[in-house]
Amino acid sequence: MTESNERRVVSVIVVNEASVLSRITDLFSGRGYNITSLTVAPIPDSKYSRLTIVTSGSVRVIEQITKQLHKLIPILRVYEHADLVEKEMALVKFPISDNITDINTLCEAYNGKIVNVGENVIIAMVADEPKRIENFLKIITRYNPKEIVRSGAVALER
Amino acid sequence: MQISGSQMVIEALIAEDVTTVFGYPGGAIMNVYDEIYKQNDFKHILTRHEQAAIHAAEGYSRASGKVGVAMITSGPGFTNAVTGLADAYMDSIPLVVISGQVPMSLIGTDAFQEIDAVGISRSCTKHNYLVTDAKDLARILKEAFHIAATGRPGPVHIDIPKDVTAQIAEFDYSLKLSLETYKPHIKGNPRQIKKAIEAIAKAKRPLFYLGGGIINANASDEVRDFVHRTGIPAVETFMARGTLSHDDSLLISMLGMHGSYAANMAMSETDLVIGLGARFDDRVTGKISEFAKNADVIHVDIDPASISKLINADYPIVGDVKNVVNDMLKLSSDIDSAKYKPWRETISNFDNLHPLTYHEDTDRLKPQWVIERVGELLGDDANISTDVGQHQMWTAQFYPFSRPRQFMSSGGLGTMGYGFPAAIGVKAASPEKISINFTGDGSILMNCQELMTAVEQKLPVINIILNNNFLGMVRQWQTLFYDKRHSETDLSVQPDFVKLSEAFGGIGYRVKTKEEFDAALKDAIDKNIVAFIEVIVERMENVMPMVPAGGSLFNMMLLQKKEK
Numbered sequence: 001m002t003e004s005n006e007r008r009v010v011s012v013i014v015v016n017e018a019s020v021l022s023r024i025t026d027l028f029s030g031r032g033y034n035i036t037s038l039t040v041a042p043i044p045d046s047k048y049s050r051l052t053i054v055t056s057g058s059v060r061v062i063e064q065i066t067k068q069l070h071k072l073i074p075i076l077r078v079y080e081h082a083d084l085v086e087k088e089m090a091l092v093k094f095p096i097s098d099n100i101t102d103i104n105t106l107c108e109a110y111n112g113k114i115v116n117v118g119e120n121v122i123i124a125m126v127a128d129e130p131k132r133i134e135n136f137l138k139i140i141t142r143y144n145p146k147e148i149v150r151s152g153a154v155a156l157e158r
Numbered sequence: 159m160q161i162s163g164s165q166m167v168i169e170a171l172i173a174e175d176v177t178t179v180f181g182y183p184g185g186a187i188m189n190v191y192d193e194i195y196k197q198n199d200f201k202h203i204l205t206r207h208e209q210a211a212i213h214a215a216e217g218y219s220r221a222s223g224k225v226g227v228a229m230i231t232s233g234p235g236f237t238n239a240v241t242g243l244a245d246a247y248m249d250s251i252p253l254v255v256i257s258g259q260v261p262m263s264l265i266g267t268d269a270f271q272e273i274d275a276v277g278i279s280r281s282c283t284k285h286n287y288l289v290t291d292a293k294d295l296a297r298i299l300k301e302a303f304h305i306a307a308t309g310r311p312g313p314v315h316i317d318i319p320k321d322v323t324a325q326i327a328e329f330d331y332s333l334k335l336s337l338e339t340y341k342p343h344i345k346g347n348p349r350q351i352k353k354a355i356e357a358i359a360k361a362k363r364p365l366f367y368l369g370g371g372i373i374n375a376n377a378s379d380e381v382r383d384f385v386h387r388t389g390i391p392a393v394e395t396f397m398a399r400g401t402l403s404h405d406d407s408l409l410i411s412m413l414g415m416h417g418s419y420a421a422n423m424a425m426s427e428t429d430l431v432i433g434l435g436a437r438f439d440d441r442v443t444g445k446i447s448e449f450a451k452n453a454d455v456i457h458v459d460i461d462p463a464s465i466s467k468l469i470n471a472d473y474p475i476v477g478d479v480k481n482v483v484n485d486m487l488k489l490s491s492d493i494d495s496a497k498y499k500p501w502r503e504t505i506s507n508f509d510n511l512h513p514l515t516y517h518e519d520t521d522r523l524k525p526q527w528v529i530e531r532v533g534e535l536l537g538d539d540a541n542i543s544t545d546v547g548q549h550q551m552w553t554a555q556f557y558p559f560s561r562p563r564q565f566m567s568s569g570g571l572g573t574m575g576y577g578f579p580a581a582i583g584v585k586a587a588s589p590e591k592i593s594i595n596f597t598g599d600g601s602i603l604m605n606c607q608e609l610m611t612a613v614e615q616k617l618p619v620i621n622i623i624l625n626n627n628f629l630g631m632v633r634q635w636q637t638l639f640y641d642k643r644h645s646e647t648d649l650s651v652q653p654d655f656v657k658l659s660e661a662f663g664g665i666g667y668r669v670k671t672k673e674e675f676d677a678a679l680k681d682a683i684d685k686n687i688v689a690f691i692e693v694i695v696e697r698m699e700n701v702m703p704m705v706p707a708g709g710s711l712f713n714m715m716l717l718q719k720k721e722k
Binding site: 014015018019022023026030060063064067068070071073074075076 | 277281284290305338339340463466467
């Protein structure tokens, strides 16, 4: 059993009702667990929503997180992913300069493109594995990004 | 039928067979109180503080095994009740607590007596609801009672805005609940149970570790059977006192911080812990890495999150302890009681070496004597509540409990002020028993206003105040670990407890000798009204044995032996 603080992705299916998100975030803060990122959206044609929570902790902590989540009344299922496909999106705002083509080419390498061109700025979108998104964000610092938004990860078990 | 939200609350309580409600009215809950006034199906007991209403409901629930019900108003009414909710949550007591809320149109405007009640109760209830439409009330009330009482029990809070209590809507309490997301696992996995039984048959020094979950599950009879069938000795947690009778030869005692030497040594020497409805609380385990170091662990619990939370379980079994023990009983023919004879002798030697006792070596009465004496005189005829502190530990150590639901105390949260209102609820639930509250001179002042409730409702709780003029447990720690710097724990300045009780219409006694105590107790029982019996006890008595916080169970501070 490893005691290192590993990054973990947990998916949670919840009844789509008032205050269900606070129940989950309260549980994390109240028991001293971390949330690295969290995404929520309704599951089509159902009364449920799906949350993807990226967290970190030892095997024991992650086991407690999943058990404690499951104890909450409006929670249907909790998956702790081992083998998964994970994607994250990022939007980046750049000042317009001579580098548009460079930026566009770079975005393409990360499943993205320029999605909006304004008078002074362009907005680029990329969608890839969270690790690759980090890489991308490192690389583009040289183009002086003005603003960066990350969506947080979503995941599906293989 | 079409009725108002308030009427729905009443109808639901009647349908749930509620006979007693504890509470305190106020602006936002007035519509409901108006309906309480009009009905004769259940009794409402007005406490004199909302916290006491919740504790009384807890006491009622613990003594009766039913869901306790309390009702309070919004804002300060609710915030006063939070300690009670947290207490019930920590000790897994099934409650339904209904609070009023400001009208929907005022929610979020910082209205008079508005507070985000569900936001506050979220972390100290099993579940909670803010009702936004009266048409949901039937379902919510029914769900609340179901959730409170099933699985790992706990308090459920329902917050109802004032306009919702006035709103007319359809009410049908015969509706079927469909809680897709809430299905407690009550049947233990047969394969795991079989493996656990094999482990028990193989073990040389197995030990039952009995917890409060057994009492919640009404499984004491089954557990008694199982213990006797196997001949395996047992330790009880604080919450499990009364699971086995005090005179059961297989019961060692309580374990943990103030557990007996034999119980803690047995836990340190065992090769197989059979945990039933216990949660390995830090007051039980001491230093985790040294706890039952040489043992495998069977852990039966209805709450999966309790299993392997602190101590890794080799045989985890999720299920209702009553079901699981019944299943285990069927398989227990291979377990040979005679095999554990040497182990039972070892434990018996531990007990002879350092028995749970005290010395009567001072002029003043010893608090332990008072508790033992009440046990001798009343035994099974009394239900015992306590407050929190030294007197609480002495009660757990020295009272001869003989049945489950005889002992009501705040174990998890450790709430001073719990005992008196709880004992009121206990008396309301089982009037045929004498309701005793062992308390201290610190604790009793935290809810002494409940004298009024007890007088008004003719609930003759006998409060035995073990007065050492100290906040005793903190003083003990200061003596032992803070170089005797008794910071703010000297309670030399005190009310006249006799007059205090008399001022409310109760009866009071101040006693200093054994004879005086016996006479006072007898008189209080005869007079049958609420009583304070103030017993002047030795000031510097410590609760022993003691495992210092974070220490190992086998490293106990022990009672000094006396030269013969």
